[in-house]
Amino acid sequence: MTDELSVIELIVGASFTVKLVMAILVAASVxxxxxxxxxxxxxxxxxxxxxDFEDRFWSGMDLAQLYREGSNAIDEGADITGGEALFRAGFKEFSKLSRQPSMDAEAIVEGSRRAMRVALTRESDRLEHNLPFLASVGSTSPYIGLFGTVWGIMHSFRGLATSSQATLAAVAPGISEALIATAMGLFAAIPAVLAYNRFAARVDALLNRYDAFVDEFSGLLQRQSYAQKGGSGQ
Structure with a gap:
């Protein structure tokens, strides 16, 4: 308890600049x-x-029925994301283009793939949201804490210059409170860096799976489109 109180007293007794640095680091950490x-x-x-969506998609369910189920879920207030959002974007475009007699099979598939790529970009933005902030906290917090430490040490030595007794006991409290800023900077940075690396890897894995689904679904739509158009492009 004594150690905890001494740390609190050092924080309370720090200069305004060091306190501001600590407040910024606490806010960034929280x-x-x-x-x-x-x-x-x-x-x-x-x-x-x-x-769950891949299980339903590859179960042999009719694609139109799968699309209608998603539409019903949206009507009930559900938020469709991930693989199902890609499917809905591609299938909607495929259905719209298939009804145009002038569109050949290749153009239909390309339009559907383009719609899925747009949906994939939106999913990428959704999954990567806030990751830049974590990267910024991880990279800048140690330097912010170091700034607080340097400023606190400068403040301590200025006080030492006006002191009648230049002893370690006179300067140690000031240096200790300054070093707390560096510790807080590391405390904010380390979890942010670890989390960013972990999340970035998981997002990449998810996006690769989405990308694979786009390719597989495009192949399925291509076969269906050529079957509808008789492979003649008419």
């Missing part, structure tokens, strides 16, 4: 932890939703 928890929930949900 915000990054909030975003870390949020990303964990979102990425877990994205994994589960993709597995």
């Amino acid at each position: 915000t990054s932890w909030f975003m870390i928890v949020q990303r964990v929930i979102i990425l877990r949900r994205a994994d589960a939703e993709l597995l």
Whole structure:
């Protein structure tokens, strides 16, 4: 308890600049932890939703029926994301283009793929949301803490210059409170860096799976389109 109180006393007794640095680091740490928890929930949900959709998609269900189920879910207030969002974008464009007699099979497939690529970009933005903030916290927090430490040490030595007794006991408290800023900078940076690296890897894995689905679904649409158009492009 004594150690805890002494740390608190050092923080309270720090100069205004060092206190400001500490406040910035505390705010960055709290915000990054909030975003870390949020990303964990979102990425877990994205994994589960993709597995569930792939099971339904490859179960042999009629694609029109699968699309209608998604439309009903949207009408009930559900938010369609992930693989199902890609499917809906591609299937909607495919259905619209297939009704145009002037469109050949290749143009229909290309239009559907283009729609899915747009949807994939939106999914990428959704999954990567807040990751730049975590990267910024991880890269800048140690330097912000170091700035607070340097400033605190300068403040301590200025006080030492006006002191009648230049002893270690006179300067040690000031240096100690300054070093707390560096410790807080590392405390904010380390979880942010670890979380960013982990989340970036998981997002890349999810995007690769989405990309594979786009290719597989495009192949399926191509076969269906050529069957409808008789492979003649008429």
